[in-house]
Amino acid sequence: MTRGLANLGAATLRQIEELGRMIRFGARIVMAASRPPFRWRAFMAAVYDSGVLSVALICAAGLTVGFVLGLQLYNTLVRFGAEDSLGTAVGLSLIRELGPVLTGLLVTGRAGSAITAEIGAMRTGQQLDGLRMMAIDPIHFVVMPRAMAIFFVLPLLSALFVSLGIFGAYLIGVELLGLDGGTFLASLEAAVEFDTDVLQSLVKSVVFGVLLALIATWRGYSCEPHSAGVSRATTSTVVTASIAILLADYLLTALWSL
Amino acid sequence: MTEVDEESGHVEARGVALAFGRREIFRDLDCRFAKGRISVLMGGSGTGKSTLLRMIGGLQIPDVGSLRVAGQELVGLEEAQLKAMRGRLGMLFQNGALLDSMSVFENVALPLREHTSLSETEIAERVHGRLSAVGLSDIDELLPGELSGGMLRRAALARAIVMEPEILLCDEPFSGLDPPNVSRIEALLTHLNRDRGLTVIITSHHMATSLRMAHRILLLRNMGCVDGSPAQLASSRDSAIREFLGQDGAEYLAHHGHELEGAEG
Numbered sequence: 001m002t003r004g005l006a007n008l009g010a011a012t013l014r015q016i017e018e019l020g021r022m023i024r025f026g027a028r029i030v031m032a033a034s035r036p037p038f039r040w041r042a043f044m045a046a047v048y049d050s051g052v053l054s055v056a057l058i059c060a061a062g063l064t065v066g067f068v069l070g071l072q073l074y075n076t077l078v079r080f081g082a083e084d085s086l087g088t089a090v091g092l093s094l095i096r097e098l099g100p101v102l103t104g105l106l107v108t109g110r111a112g113s114a115i116t117a118e119i120g121a122m123r124t125g126q127q128l129d130g131l132r133m134m135a136i137d138p139i140h141f142v143v144m145p146r147a148m149a150i151f152f153v154l155p156l157l158s159a160l161f162v163s164l165g166i167f168g169a170y171l172i173g174v175e176l177l178g179l180d181g182g183t184f185l186a187s188l189e190a191a192v193e194f195d196t197d198v199l200q201s202l203v204k205s206v207v208f209g210v211l212l213a214l215i216a217t218w219r220g221y222s223c224e225p226h227s228a229g230v231s232r233a234t235t236s237t238v239v240t241a242s243i244a245i246l247l248a249d250y251l252l253t254a255l256w257s258l
Numbered sequence: 259m260t261e262v263d264e265e266s267g268h269v270e271a272r273g274v275a276l277a278f279g280r281r282e283i284f285r286d287l288d289c290r291f292a293k294g295r296i297s298v299l300m301g302g303s304g305t306g307k308s309t310l311l312r313m314i315g316g317l318q319i320p321d322v323g324s325l326r327v328a329g330q331e332l333v334g335l336e337e338a339q340l341k342a343m344r345g346r347l348g349m350l351f352q353n354g355a356l357l358d359s360m361s362v363f364e365n366v367a368l369p370l371r372e373h374t375s376l377s378e379t380e381i382a383e384r385v386h387g388r389l390s391a392v393g394l395s396d397i398d399e400l401l402p403g404e405l406s407g408g409m410l411r412r413a414a415l416a417r418a419i420v421m422e423p424e425i426l427l428c429d430e431p432f433s434g435l436d437p438p439n440v441s442r443i444e445a446l447l448t449h450l451n452r453d454r455g456l457t458v459i460i461t462s463h464h465m466a467t468s469l470r471m472a473h474r475i476l477l478l479r480n481m482g483c484v485d486g487s488p489a490q491l492a493s494s495r496d497s498a499i500r501e502f503l504g505q506d507g508a509e510y511l512a513h514h515g516h517e518l519e520g521a522e523g
Contacts, residue, residue: 122357130349132317133348133349134372135341135372135373136368
């Protein structure tokens with residue numbers, strides 16, 4: 001019993017230490033971003049890797065989620081004779097919740113894991129040490145452009161997801177199930193407020209971007225320097241970032257509701 | 259030819275101890291690497307040769323003791339101070355450690371682009387000069403993954419010397435090279451040392467080459483080290499040292515025994 005408690009305490013302390021190291025690492029990224037030169041070439045390459053290459057996935061996922069939402073919500077609303085509110089229901093659920101959350105989870109799986117694996121492989125191959133020995137800060141050269149790219153692309157991808165989702169629901173509701181197009185768009189326009197809904201969506205995607213950028217780069221940077229270590233770090237990024245995004249989503253929603 | 263000061267330790271370790279968990283690597287290690295000299299670190303696998311090089315580069319900080327590099331105490335330095343100190347060092351890693359997403363040219367040019375204001379023409383000239391010195395040409399656009407092990411190490415050596423460091427750390431520079439390239443790298447390192455006064459610290463298992471080029475050999479064993487000139491070590495009465503140097507040590511002594519007598523006289 002005592003040993004169990006001691007182990008639990010030690011594990012908790014280790015986690016707190018790890019969190020402290022990660023926050024300090026985040027501060028070093030922020031400081032690196034404010035120190036010239038800003039590495040535009042590396043940043044644009046990372047935007048391409050994390051953002052442009054995720055566009056197809058985000059479009060396909062957004063459209064599919066829109067199809068499903070359109071179908072499910074129409075079938076539910078029609079029972080109460082409220083099918084005219086389809087635009088409202090789809091718009092609010094996508095803008096407030098599904099857009100930023102699902103984009104965060106999808107980018108975690110596609111780009112976050114890739115960033116962890118790439119930085120982890122560089123650590124394993126002593127490339128980060130090689131940079132240090134050339135008096136080049138690996139956080140400035142390797143980590144910062146990738147972290148900034150994730151931070152930059154997540155809100156854009158989230159907006160793309162929401163747009164495609166609404167379009168998908170429109171196709172199902174209006175073109176397939178015969179709802180009036182004007183009614184769909186009018187209910188959407190009437191329900192969505194910039195201050196509460198669009199801003200909330202933007203804030204969430206920015207926060208998810210910060211969390212993912214920090215977790216993905218830290219896991220790669222601090223992984224054990226062997227192939228199994230890189231593999232564990234990559235898995236850990238997906239699990240930790242997904243949970244962090246879901247938890248942050250709840251906290252932000254609760255704060256917004258106050 | 260550059261004057262060398264035998265007494266001046268360019269790198270000095272005093273009472274250094276280091277352990278990875280329960281595994282003790284060094285205990286009360288004292289050693290000195292003279293300025294403008296070629297020193298070769300030898301020892302069996304796991305005796306800490308690469309770790310000592312990493313410590314000199316500030317990549318590994320000793321648990322206990324003092325480590326002075328170019329007159330500066332390394333223990334207790336902040337990362338920014340270590341970065342400034344590393345500007346005076348060049349390091350060849352055992353696996354090359356080239357950035358695998360950049361071409362060979364980009365890799366060698368990287369420190370010049372980061373730390374100098376040279377024009378692209380001057381950078382290209384200097385990069386090609388260093389690549390040619392290590393026997394590489396027409397590989398500018400190749401990625402490190404497209405090179406053989408020997409070519410990779412030579413490209414990494416070109417990167418390590420492109421900024422003309424004061425101290426060059428080489429982890430196994432001859433491993434994986436064919437005999438002509440071993441001679442080429444040996445000649446290059448000897449030339450850099452002789453003409454520019456570069457302090458060279460090498461880890462190597464290449465016994466004959468090490469004995470030939472080293473001014474000083476440090477043999478790591480029992481978490482500490484013994485050191486001496488190649489002739490002194492080759493004539494040691496310690497059977498473990500003689501066994502380690504093997505046939506190459508005996509042959510070296512046969513040809514250079516007179517140097518030892520001269521030194522003793």
